[in-house]
Amino acid sequence: MRDRIETSEQLTFPEMNESSSSLERVDSVHEMTSEDVERLRKIRPKTLGIVCGRSDCKKDLHCFRPPHRKFEDGPGPCQTCGADLVKWDEMWIRELRDPSEKFNMLKVEWIRHFFFHVPITPRIKGHAQTLGLDGLATLAEHQLMQGKMLQFNPDWDFNQTKMLDGNIVHWARHAVACCCRKCMAYWHNVPTSARLSAQDVEYFKQLIILYIRQRIPDLQYAPAPRKPAQKSVVGRRKAG
Numbered sequence: 001m002r003d004r005i006e007t008s009e010q011l012t013f014p015e016m017n018e019s020s021s022s023l024e025r026v027d028s029v030h031e032m033t034s035e036d037v038e039r040l041r042k043i044r045p046k047t048l049g050i051v052c053g054r055s056d057c058k059k060d061l062h063c064f065r066p067p068h069r070k071f072e073d074g075p076g077p078c079q080t081c082g083a084d085l086v087k088w089d090e091m092w093i094r095e096l097r098d099p100s101e102k103f104n105m106l107k108v109e110w111i112r113h114f115f116f117h118v119p120i121t122p123r124i125k126g127h128a129q130t131l132g133l134d135g136l137a138t139l140a141e142h143q144l145m146q147g148k149m150l151q152f153n154p155d156w157d158f159n160q161t162k163m164l165d166g167n168i169v170h171w172a173r174h175a176v177a178c179c180c181r182k183c184m185a186y187w188h189n190v191p192t193s194a195r196l197s198a199q200d201v202e203y204f205k206q207l208i209i210l211y212i213r214q215r216i217p218d219l220q221y222a223p224a225p226r227k228p229a230q231k232s233v234v235g236r237r238k239a240g
């Protein structure tokens with residue numbers, strides 16, 4: 001009898017109760033497949049552990065986000081282990097002089113690293129092809145020019161950019177740290193008190209496009225010609 005109860009408990013679906021949240025916690029982005037991304041995208045990022053404050057210092061993935069009360073003091077070493085790995089003065093020059101060096105610095109933060117490596121799914125690639133790089137640049141600009149990005153709003157800043165459930169522009173914004181004004185503030189030294197300038201928008205748009213070109217190298221500038229409608233087959237293939 002006892003065995004039977006235990007068995008039925010094990011059959012509970014993971015999404016159905018709180019105690020199961022650890023089961024869905026993403027351990028390492030390198031173990032994720034494209035199918036995992038599509039399966040998990042409707043689950044709250046917090047449940048998955050895909051959050052800005054996360055670090056995994058043993059794997060050299062840190063968190064430089066300043067604590068709430070000290071936010072205006074700016075970033076420093078990792079909040080968890082104290083490792084001092086980012087050359088902030090170089091990072092803060094908002095010019096595209098050495099973007100690969102900037103990408104390398106971004107990748108030592110857990111959340112940025114995640115979005116630099118999360119597998120590109122057929123849904124993400126399909127959407128990107130539908131718009132082409134030109135259309136994605138317009139989309140990026142549109143997202144950056146929203147009121148809540150132009151002007152910091154503490155009520156809207158947090159949680160404003162979709163994560164797994166978004167498109168490649170959302171992913172790029174998390175990777176290059178222009179997902180919200182707070183990330184922009186500590187990674188790029190754009191004070192939350194300032195209105196985002198046209199130059200800033202252009203800079204972030206360029207970073208977003210560079211990210212997209214790295215992640216989907218064969219993406220064209222022009223939108224892909226429309227194909228006749230067909231049933232979508234969501235990622236049977238393992239992500240490479």
Ligand SMILES: [Zn+2]
Pocket residue numbers: 055056057061062063078079080081082083
């Ligand atoms: Zn650390």
Ligand SMILES: [Zn+2]
Pocket residue numbers: 052178179180181182183184
């Ligand atoms: Zn952010």
